[in-house]
Amino acid sequence: MCLPGIFIVTLLTLSIPAVHGGKVLVYPQDGSHWINMKVIIEALHSRGHSVSVVRPSDSWYIKETSPHYSSITIDIPGGADEEFFSSFVSRQIQIQREGKSAWTRFSLDMELKDRFSEMHRRVCEMVIQMLENKQLMQSIRETKYDLVLTDPANGGGVVLAHYLNVPLVFNVRWTIHGEAHFAIAPSPLSYVPFPVAELTDNMSFFQRVRNFLVYVIRQHLYKQTVGPHYSALVSRYFGPEVDYFSLFQAADLWLMRVDFVFEFPRPTMPNVIYMGGFQCKPAKALPQELEEFAQSSGEHGIIIMSLGTLIGQFPHDVADEIAAAFAHLPQKVIWRYKGDRPATLGNNTLLVDWMPQNDLLGHPKTRLFVAHGGTNGIFEAIYHGVPIVGLPLVFDQPDNLSRMKVKGVAKVVDLATLDRNIFSQALQEVLNEPSYRMNMQRLSRLHRDVPMEPLDTALFWIEFVMRHKGAAHLRTESYRMPWYSYHSVDVMVFLLAVVLLIMLTTVAIIRCLCFRMCSRQKIKHE
The missing domain is CATH 3.40.50.2000 (Glycogen Phosphorylase B;)
Structure with a gap:
């Protein structure tokens, strides 16, 4: 080969980054969320990584066979039911069109809450079936996965990652408790609108009241829907002292499916990586x-x-x-x-x-x-x-x-x-x-107008977690703090107590001095 040809081949070889194939265990959320997860799986496969996908036997979207991943099929219903959700949407349209009573709408919402509760119960049953299957878990352990990639709209992947003690990465917009930022980042309700409230970051007083009430009611509803199932599951395998949601907050990386052309400006965290629009690409020719x-x-x-x-x-x-x-x-x-x-x-x-x-x-x-x-x-x-x-x-x-x-x-x-x-x-x-x-x-x-395409950003950070066995240096430990410590209530109470003690001591000293002066004047007068 001539010298210019050798030079070009050498240059191309050096310019191609070395790809060390990792092993990724994926626990997805079925339904439309799978569309997002599938994009990342195919990209990971194209970069030489081995991907295994956990799926229920009756999966709605997730195929058992694929050239991009191997599947771990669990013989149990998954709970994501196309027929139910299609029926629910149809009835929702009918209620809106016919202007039916608030009670009818509330009843439909409670039906949806019950169905989501049932879905999460089935997720927990699926995880239990996996963890109790010694042969399956032995096979999973022997594979030595580098990380678990999951959508925290369900908690199956979260529990599995902590049980296996491997790094945890989220492909996320929603967790089981609602919008993901509210689980990991400071979210002042004075200017951070809670999704479903349909507000902006510039709220009037009464809009802030509405934002606060929507947040409190929704958080209570989310906990009612998922809390009993995941609390029992986590207590069974990690002990009653472990709060199930703290396992979510301990995730190494949050790949967030929004960016700030969509999201309003708000506080964020170092381990939140924005990849909004990662599934978008230039248009191809139409049929x-x-x-x-x-x-x-x-x-x-x-x-x-x-x-x-x-x-x-x-x-x-x-x-x-x-x-x-x-x-x-x-x-x-x-x-x-x-x-x-x-x-x-x-x-x-x-x-x-x-x-x-x-x-x-x-x-x-x-x-x-x-x-x-x-x-x-x-x-x-x-x-x-x-x-x-x-x-x-x-x-x-x-x-x-x-x-x-x-x-x-x-x-x-x-x-x-x-x-x-x-x-x-x-x-x-x-x-x-x-x-x-x-x-x-x-x-x-x-x-x-970004330095890297969103999908490339997501892949870089997934591989970053693989290379470094996690990203603990980016993760705050604030989720371990009790609420009164997180909000410095105990500090404020302590400082208030100190101020009150100083004030009381000062008043007592002044009263004592006044009493002595009065006593001396009385003695002199006598």
């Missing part, structure tokens, strides 16, 4: 049918509508109103919809069972995204600079879209009052008012 349909829109462009995995269809009256609004637009519409064909569907609207959402959002013809407000879709819209018309339904969706509304990139429509006129006005406003697209493109520029 021929979709590309031809998009090109047929001419200068008007296209609108895409997708409401996530749980909302494949609407009640007939809602679908008809949406279809009627679309039919009067000059734009072409691609709508992911699995229900019966709406009676008012126009020739400009294409119904599909599935769509390459990221590729469509990145298409130059796309003008608008009609979305339910899930974080995956929101970050894809931010990445590609596409404004949103939001139809929030359940969970964190209303709060997510309220954040986008405040930033001037989304128009939110209440499903309870939606008709063709209201929906059409929202579409026309976002399409015709330039500020929506300009603001979203500004967010896109901010989101993309």
Whole structure:
């Protein structure tokens, strides 16, 4: 080989970082959360790491066989039930549309609470079955995993990591107690809005009252839902003195699925790494049918509508109103919809069972995204600079879209009052008012202007934990402190006691001196 060729090969060899394949045990959350976890798993596999995924036998999303991971299938129901959640969303829509009583809504919320409680009970049963299976645990120990990667929306991976005594990394937005920042970072309720309160970081007095009440009520509800199950599990394997949530707070690394184009400014911690939008990527070419349909829109462009995995269809009256609004637009519409064909569907609207959402959002013809407000879709819209018309339904969706509304990139429509006129006005406003697209493109520029891609950042820190057997130097031990010590209540009480003691001593001395002076004057007078 000639000298220039040898030089080039040597340079390329030196520029490729050495990859030492690690072993990662993944305990995911089933459902749409798996979509995020799968992206990281595939990236870890591409870098030479060996990944094992724990899954229940009836897993909703997680396949038993994959070229990217090996599975550890536990013969027990997992508790994530597509039929229940689809039914719940349908009933939620019906209640909103019919304006039913607050009691009906409360009953539905309690049903959801019971279902989540049942899901966490099954998670605990699954962990117990794993830990009691000596052969399985021996195999897991012998594999010598470098870390456990889990989504703390359930606690299975947390308990497993501490039982195996290996580093713990979170792929996280929510823990079993709600939004993840509130578990690990200082979160003053005076300017940090609690998700689901639909507030900003600039609150009036009564908004701060609302924020405080929502926080207190939600924390109580979360503890009621999950506390009994995980307390019993942790007590069984780690002793009654161990608080189950302290195991979450002891995680080495929190890979947070947001960044500050979405999140309001707030305190954070050294072991919180932001990777919002890590699943986003440049658009690929569309399938021929979709590309031809998009090109047929001419200068008007296209609108895409997708409401996530749980909302494949609407009640007939809602679908008809949406279809009627679309039919009067000059734009072409691609709508992911699995229900019966709406009676008012126009020739400009294409119904599909599935769509390459990221590729469509990145298409130059796309003008608008009609979305339910899930974080995956929101970050894809931010990445590609596409404004949103939001139809929030359940969970964190209303709060997510309220954040986008405040930033001037989304128009939110209440499903309870939606008709063709209201929906059409929202579409026309976002399409015709330039500020929506300009603001979203500004967010896109901010989101993309980073030293490393979010996925590369996540992979670096996962491998960092592997190399150093944890990240204890980044983790605060404040979670071990009792609440009165954390908030310095004991210090304030002590200092107050000292001040009172000094004041009382001073008063006593003054009174004593006064008494003596009075006594001397009395003696002299006599």
